[in-house]
Amino acid sequence: MSITEYFNLLFTDYTLRTISLGTAVLGAICGMLGSFAVLRKQSLLGDAISHAALPGIAIAFLITGAKDTNILLLGALVSGLIGAFWIRGMISKTHLKSDTALGLVLSLFFGFGMLLLTYIQKQPNANQAGLDKYLFGQAATLVESDVLLMVLVTAIALVVVLLFWKEFKLLLFDSDYANTLGFNTKFIDILITFFIVLAIVIGLQTVGVVLMSAMLLAPAAAARQWTSSLAVMVFLAALIGAFSGVFGTAISASQDNLSTGPVIVLVASFFVVVSFVFSPTRGLLFKQIRLIKNRRDLQLKKTLQFMYGIAQTHENIDHPHTIRILNNFQGFTKKSLRKMEENQWILLNKQQWSLTLKGFTEAQNLFNQQTQHE
Amino acid sequence: MTQKIAIQVDDLTVAYNYKPVLWDIDLVIPEGVLMAIVGPNGAGKSTLIKAILGIIEPIAGSVTIYGKPYKKQRKLVAYVPQKGSVDWDFPTTALDVVMMGTYGSLGWIKRPGQKQKKAALEALEKVGMLSFKSRQISQLSGGQQQRIFLARALVQNASIYFMDEPFQGVDASTEIAIINILKELRKAGKTVVVVHHDLQTVPEYFDWVTFLNVKKIATGAVKDIFNDDNLTKTYGINYKVAVNK
Numbered sequence: 001m002s003i004t005e006y007f008n009l010l011f012t013d014y015t016l017r018t019i020s021l022g023t024a025v026l027g028a029i030c031g032m033l034g035s036f037a038v039l040r041k042q043s044l045l046g047d048a049i050s051h052a053a054l055p056g057i058a059i060a061f062l063i064t065g066a067k068d069t070n071i072l073l074l075g076a077l078v079s080g081l082i083g084a085f086w087i088r089g090m091i092s093k094t095h096l097k098s099d100t101a102l103g104l105v106l107s108l109f110f111g112f113g114m115l116l117l118t119y120i121q122k123q124p125n126a127n128q129a130g131l132d133k134y135l136f137g138q139a140a141t142l143v144e145s146d147v148l149l150m151v152l153v154t155a156i157a158l159v160v161v162l163l164f165w166k167e168f169k170l171l172l173f174d175s176d177y178a179n180t181l182g183f184n185t186k187f188i189d190i191l192i193t194f195f196i197v198l199a200i201v202i203g204l205q206t207v208g209v210v211l212m213s214a215m216l217l218a219p220a221a222a223a224r225q226w227t228s229s230l231a232v233m234v235f236l237a238a239l240i241g242a243f244s245g246v247f248g249t250a251i252s253a254s255q256d257n258l259s260t261g262p263v264i265v266l267v268a269s270f271f272v273v274v275s276f277v278f279s280p281t282r283g284l285l286f287k288q289i290r291l292i293k294n295r296r297d298l299q300l301k302k303t304l305q306f307m308y309g310i311a312q313t314h315e316n317i318d319h320p321h322t323i324r325i326l327n328n329f330q331g332f333t334k335k336s337l338r339k340m341e342e343n344q345w346i347l348l349n350k351q352q353w354s355l356t357l358k359g360f361t362e363a364q365n366l367f368n369q370q371t372q373h374e
Numbered sequence: 375m376t377q378k379i380a381i382q383v384d385d386l387t388v389a390y391n392y393k394p395v396l397w398d399i400d401l402v403i404p405e406g407v408l409m410a411i412v413g414p415n416g417a418g419k420s421t422l423i424k425a426i427l428g429i430i431e432p433i434a435g436s437v438t439i440y441g442k443p444y445k446k447q448r449k450l451v452a453y454v455p456q457k458g459s460v461d462w463d464f465p466t467t468a469l470d471v472v473m474m475g476t477y478g479s480l481g482w483i484k485r486p487g488q489k490q491k492k493a494a495l496e497a498l499e500k501v502g503m504l505s506f507k508s509r510q511i512s513q514l515s516g517g518q519q520q521r522i523f524l525a526r527a528l529v530q531n532a533s534i535y536f537m538d539e540p541f542q543g544v545d546a547s548t549e550i551a552i553i554n555i556l557k558e559l560r561k562a563g564k565t566v567v568v569v570h571h572d573l574q575t576v577p578e579y580f581d582w583v584t585f586l587n588v589k590k591i592a593t594g595a596v597k598d599i600f601n602d603d604n605l606t607k608t609y610g611i612n613y614k615v616a617v618n619k
Contacts, residue, residue, distance in 0.1 A: 039461075039465075164482075166480070166483075166484075166485060166486070167477075167482065167483075169466070170474055170477055173460055173461075173466065173471070173474070174455065174459070174460045174474070176429045176453075176455055177455055177474070178477075179427070179428065179429050180428070180429065180452075180453040180478075181448070181477055181478030181530075182448045182449075182481075183477070183478075183482075227465060228465045228466070228467070228510045228512075229466065232465075233465050
């Protein structure tokens with residue numbers, strides 16, 4: 001199946017439409033809430049939480065013996081929340097740095113989860129197969145009720161974000177100050193963390209424990225490159241997330257044996273790379289171009305200043321000098337001389353140059369200009 | 375003097391882990407003074423402000439603002455944190471940061487409107503930053519960032535201002551601009567408490583001073599207590615040599 005075929009099928013094929021809608025909604029909520037995680041410098045929180053959710057899935061299965069998605073995800077939610085608040089507690093009550101606390105919780109919960117999964121798989125029960133799909137996710141198992149749940153959670157998250165926008169922004173930027181204004185920062189913090197956990201949990205079935213954090217981080221990191229407004233960043237991250245979901249699903253559906261979760265993550269990462277290189281203000285490419293251009297510009301002006309110094313020793317400024325005179329000054333090339341002629345700063349005549357009036361005044365004002373730009 | 379008491383601190387003690395950072399601080403700050411808190415590094419100057427504002431939970435002690443507990447008087451108090459305490463790469467503009475000063479009076483959920491925007495623009499004008507209102511905060515210089523923080527506190531239209539090292543890392547012109555605003559606040563009857571490092575400028579800028587080194591060494595009018603004796607007690611070295619008068 002080619003990509004175009006996929007987009008045709010999108011409108012006719014029920015299963016594909018369900019899955020695409022699911023991954024799109026998932027991308028959107030992850031992008032939106034991931035922006036908050038990234039700006040709080042809690043990028044790895046998502047990783048720890050998603051891994052912490054694994055034992056919850058296993059325990060929920062052991063207790064109920066059924067593979068009902070909602071119950072398994074409820075288990076994931078509980079153990080994800082326990083993990084998240086454990087991390088919070090560890091950071092505030094002990095002297096551990098946050099990365100240590102995150103790493104500890106991640107490996108502890110994941111290890112325990114893996115232990116339970118292997119135990120379950122050894123059980124003489126045919127029902128246990130397929131729990132390991134929560135490790136790497138399996139978008140193909142999404143059914144309408146799953147997607148409905150995703151839409152519902154996303155809608156609630158959207159309402160909460162819109163409602164508490166001002167409080168979220170304040171907490172993210174300056175939580176001590178938020179405190180002095182009378183806001184209960186603990187409540188706001190718990191609210192944000194709760195919804196991040198929720199977003200992770202509903203993504204587990206599609207993307208899986210291992211790659212889930214990329215869904216939170218990649219769209220947000222990409223969006224940050226293009227904007228300097230929090231609102232635009234959150235919106236853009238949601239958009240990039242949704243697009244990655246749909247496009248990742250399309251690629252994986254059009255090829256055999258490409259599992260959807262990793263492809264979605266790769267598409268999102270592609271956005272990150274493109275954004276880091278091509279963003280007009282923060283991108284590496286334009287930064288480098290601007291840097292080179294500025295250096296050339298400065299070099300040209302230094303040469304002009306040197307010429308100005310020579311020209312000043314003569315009564316008339318347009319007195320011609322040989323180019324050779326510039327030899328002990330390394331800041332010129334044939335190209336830069338031509339460029340200066342283009343700027344009408346100098347006139348070139350075979351092996352000689354002379355300053356024009358324009359070049360003379362330009363050189364006079366050079367220092368003032370340079371400092372004014374600052 | 376029959377001045378009202380703006381801030382009263384009783385038996386305030388703060389500790390991180392086992393080590394006390396502030397020990398049994400009693401402090402009475404009269405209304406309308408411009409007060410410096412001075413002391414060596416680690417003396418607990420910032421901690422004192424944070425404990426008064428409830429950002430740090432004290433082990434013991436109480437704080438009253440105009441005779442009532444601080445928590446009931448929040449609206450009377452504005453805070454200017456250390457410039458370095460936030461991430462200036464946060465995606466927002468100067469105006470937006472100043473608008474945050476209005477959030478407290480708005481309360482939960484309610485959005486700022488035209489009235490709040492007008493107040494924020496006025497505050498930006500007061501600190502000479504109006505032309506930078508749409509500027510990305512990461513593009514501001516250190517001095518400009520400090521002015522933005524000051525403007526954010528001015529928007530709160532409080533009676534008492536707490537400032538944590540507002541002169542740190544700013545150039546001379548910003549320092550003069552800030553001190554002029556602080557003096558204006560005092561003229562308007564406001565009380566201003568500033569964590570301050572530069573001992574040389576204390577007599578010039580402030581009329582009230584508190585010497586702090588875990589314990590309170592002295593507090594009172596600059597003309598009465600800003601002397602070598604107290605400086606020596608606070609800093610532990612002979613300040614006759616260090617401060618040339």
